[in-house]
Amino acid sequence: MHTVPLTLLTIIGEGLLRERLITEIERAGAKGYTITECSGSGSRHRRVGELLGENMKLECVVSPEVADKLLGILSDEYFPHFAVIAYLSPVSVIRGDKYV
Amino acid sequence: MHTVPLTLLTIIGEGLLRERLITEIERAGAKGYTITECSGSGSRHRRVGELLGENMKLECVVSPEVADKLLGILSDEYFPHFAVIAYLSPVSVIRGDKYV
Amino acid sequence: MHTVPLTLLTIIGEGLLRERLITEIERAGAKGYTITECSGSGSRHRRVGELLGENMKLECVVSPEVADKLLGILSDEYFPHFAVIAYLSPVSVIRGDKYV
Amino acid sequence: MLEVLRINLCSPISLAFVLGLFARIIRSELSLPRELYASLSIYLLLALGLKGGVELSHASMAELAWPAVVTLLLGVITPCTAYLVLRRIGRFSIADSAGIAAHYGSVSAVTFIAAQQFVQTLGFPAEGFMPTLLTLLESPGIHVALGIGAVQTARLASQPRADGSPPVERRPLKEVLHEVLTARSMILLVGGLACGFVMGEKGYEPVKPFFEGMFKGALTLFLLEMGLAAGARLGDLKSTGLFLLAFGMIMPILHGSLGVFLGHWAGLSIGGATVLGAMAASASYIAAPPAVRMTLPEANPTLYLTAALAITFPFNIVLGIPIYFQLARMLAGGS
Amino acid sequence: MLEVLRINLCSPISLAFVLGLFARIIRSELSLPRELYASLSIYLLLALGLKGGVELSHASMAELAWPAVVTLLLGVITPCTAYLVLRRIGRFSIADSAGIAAHYGSVSAVTFIAAQQFVQTLGFPAEGFMPTLLTLLESPGIHVALGIGAVQTARLASQPRADGSPPVERRPLKEVLHEVLTARSMILLVGGLACGFVMGEKGYEPVKPFFEGMFKGALTLFLLEMGLAAGARLGDLKSTGLFLLAFGMIMPILHGSLGVFLGHWAGLSIGGATVLGAMAASASYIAAPPAVRMTLPEANPTLYLTAALAITFPFNIVLGIPIYFQLARMLAGGS
Amino acid sequence: MLEVLRINLCSPISLAFVLGLFARIIRSELSLPRELYASLSIYLLLALGLKGGVELSHASMAELAWPAVVTLLLGVITPCTAYLVLRRIGRFSIADSAGIAAHYGSVSAVTFIAAQQFVQTLGFPAEGFMPTLLTLLESPGIHVALGIGAVQTARLASQPRADGSPPVERRPLKEVLHEVLTARSMILLVGGLACGFVMGEKGYEPVKPFFEGMFKGALTLFLLEMGLAAGARLGDLKSTGLFLLAFGMIMPILHGSLGVFLGHWAGLSIGGATVLGAMAASASYIAAPPAVRMTLPEANPTLYLTAALAITFPFNIVLGIPIYFQLARMLAGGS
Ligand SMILES: Nc1ncnc2c1ncn2[C@@H]1O[C@H](COP(=O)(O)O)[C@@H](O)[C@H]1O
Ligand SMILES: Nc1ncnc2c1ncn2[C@@H]1O[C@H](COP(=O)(O)O)[C@@H](O)[C@H]1O
Ligand SMILES: Nc1ncnc2c1ncn2[C@@H]1O[C@H](COP(=O)(O)O)[C@@H](O)[C@H]1O
Ligand code: NA
């Protein structure tokens, strides 16, 4: 199959941020996303506790540009106050126009 | 450790397809798979609603050939009617013969 | 954004191993991890059944050295007796010092 | 009639449904955990089956015969009328018409329960064997409609794949039949009926506080979730169009009246005829959707889910059931 | 007093809480499924609302007026006193002070329920309209405190982003208000009140075994989970310091006494004044945390969660409620 | 005997189990949400403990002494007999023998409950302190068997790793002991006992409808899930072989008879001796599997899970308990 290289952006963080992060990625140009519930531990432990939902993992397949823009936003506005991490990985998709 | 490069195929789509997709990947030669429940949104919204289970993410580590074959099947028989996406990413495993 | 290449180690296996695997990765130098519940099937079916929790997926972003060390430990001590698989994939993160 | 309507509207069941709708409309974050929803539905179906089974052990086969026949008849007629109306008048595609018709040919267990509670509250309890009829009506309609869809599209033959391997075939009807017959709701209902029948009044006694005492409360909670689910589909009403809106309210009245007539004719009491009417009028949103999705993937889920869940279900709960009751009362020569 | 304390300590509610605490202390793996916790809280809130609504249908508006006024007054006073104490005496940052104050300005539904059960057991049932007061007290305190925080930091203006796109703004208070007003607990309580009011005694009857008969048992299970959650935070007590420990026990006594006084003055019975005191004394750990986290992200969640959940909640359950009761009894001229 | 068997087979508990089995055999998609299963088991254990604790407050230590001694004796004997039979006659590996023996040395709470309900239905209620015996029998057998396994394999010494870092050691027995003693089921049972003991009849009253009224119904739902789980293992029977099948039915009869004898000898009533027999006969499938999996990873889980869950559990529920009852009645000089 003919595949197109794109970027998978994975954001892991407090479940509370769900709505806000969805707004961010849609505004930045992502055409879809997938959310999974998860739990975890990291270097900071500032979060709203066990009665209120755990972490979520938000994954979206986007163009490298959108991924870069989103990393910038996360880095400026989320990393300082919230328990969030993010990373990029290379993926290949078919029908790449669905994602950009 | 000595690692072998293989392909991770990720399929995300309606939970209803679970059994059918498992049959597909096993027939195509996958030796195992992992399924996670998730939710999400994409460009089409044709699916059987909220009372009936959300999305699932099916991941399998396979040889590039099997991955390619599966992408073809998905593209021909699933993308037209069902809410499904799929992508490939490169992974390294030890004891690569377990997967091919 | 300026990103740093690191390694994402994914371990999938019996949920029972949760605490033990967390101890392993922390001792090996991982600074954080994320756990998702999942189910799946592989080549061996030795596990403690359906009443007792399914699989879990443990993901951690680590340096290639830590990843390699962990693969060694898994390969020596876990693969022989437990239902576990593991693979590495390349990721890019910002502020790489958080992970090493 | 107005009094009957008022009683129905002020019942915990209707109020909980309205509360759920309302919560979605004001965009509240309220939602019931998916597992609570699943647990409640397991409980309700099993309780329904058990109770029905216990009562069935008092019933004679003679009483049951005609009602069973007319129920099966309804299972064949209703998907056909629905299909014809949708295809000829509504001008929907074959797949969409068959898909929606499958829902209206089957039955909604919650509508059934609501009708049963309703007539009981008014002092006209339905026959004890009604849950048996429910199980009879659940699957035929789905298969009739899917069969129509399959025959009409005549696409059952499938081509081999590019790489030569045989395709995973379009789901054969047999497989769908197995799925519907072994579906959760079927097993719980039929299994509950069998268990209740075997254990009888005596065996039922110790579990009665759980399965009967809690029933209406659990139903109230369940209706809250149904309200939330229906509310989430309200937005789709715009895209599905006026025809479907009308269809979702007029079809139940026609099917419901037919059900009441046939029920009355088969010898059911006022309560029983009302409940049979509500069953015929109702549209499935549990058993039908997955069957349709897998067998007729071209059918648009938004259409059938919105019709069944956001139009017909609330219509029946709020207005339909009292209407069928009035009709049944009239037929029986009451006021 | 000792007798009252003993009765309170030997109640299933306190014992379940202690069992949960104990399980965490000995590092047991016991945990309730998250969905069970969510389901129980939905059940408890809805049951509370329904019962309150049914009883409200017997109450006159005149009876309700003064208690409502003093409740709103408490909603304005308590966040201010809490903020001042934290900022001036405790020397906490603006964000932390406002964040914690938001929790003490709001109310804990479980503390409310425990107080209600407590006075009922002792034969001094509170007024039927108390759940109405609960809903009145839930949100004002959060907004007053967040308002103070916002004004003090005066950081409401936000700069545009580097790439020129407007930033996702700091959450405007309006949005937070919508969120708190449509929050799960609000919908269930207020919605339950409305439903109960409409259905009345008669409609309530069939669902009473579920919503009232099971109430105390479900509450016991819930308290087990609360004990587990509080136990998990015990370790944080070290890092949050002695001041917060003292604050978490003295503030409730002050707020609680104020609540009892105002309640008595507004004409509430001994039971009613006790419950109002417990409400004023309690700190929210359901509604307040997400509102604070989103609006004042600089505030440290460990501080407010530990104070509300691991200090003030158990303090009120075990010691506070009996104290407020004694006070109410003294005011009413009792022993 | 036949009559007793019939009553047992027609009880909601047995029927629900059979329904679950049946659903799996016809490959139905029915499954209970994992969280419902977990919630029910928490509820059942806590309710069992509470009730036991309340009744314990009436019992004298003297009554309890001998039954406690024979229970501990059973906890030492049964894992040894099981190990010997498996290793010598069955020719299983050391790890597999020890692993399976750990299951038969421990106890299944659901079998216990079923036996208790059974004798109560027949009018021979067991002693109130039986849940205390249950907690005594839960863990010793696991440790005896794991100890045998550890000594026999003598592999407790572990080599350092290639990179020099110390290995995560084979789980020391101490850690396993902590795990079993603080396991969910232990905390709920022992904690429930303690809470019930402290609150007494009076404190128990308000929560009785929840913890006692719902008990049998909840148990019925739970058995449905057990049937599903056992059904899922039926397929493994082929691979585990005939010996294990025989073992899973004969061992319980031997252990059960021993339990009844010792119970009778220790002064237990007919009901009490029956229940003690059922406890000795039963195999754990909650506490034992994780302990064995972590301590003896070489043991094959398919063997011990299939034996405990798919053979011995249904055998006891359907046939075993009536047999132990007959035996206890004969010993007591009854029919
Ligand atoms: N190195 C890591 N690998 C994988 N997940 C991580 C890592 N560090 C942090 N996380 C996840 O990100 C969440 C927030 O991290 P933190 O802000 O460091 O507390 C944690 O709860 C984990 O789920
Ligand atoms: N760009 C994307 N990134 C990640 N997940 C996506 C993306 N687009 C779609 N998905 C997932 O795939 C599912 C089906 O997509 P669709 O067919 O476009 O509705 C969605 O519900 C999402 O879970
Ligand atoms: N090829 C594969 N791709 C993805 N997941 C796998 C694969 N093989 C095994 N797994 C996962 O790893 C678990 C243990 O594998 P195994 O030890 O082979 O039974 C399975 O239950 C799956 O969740
Ligand atoms: Na119908």
Ligand code: NA
């Ligand atoms: Na307060």
Ligand code: NA
């Ligand atoms: Na045993």
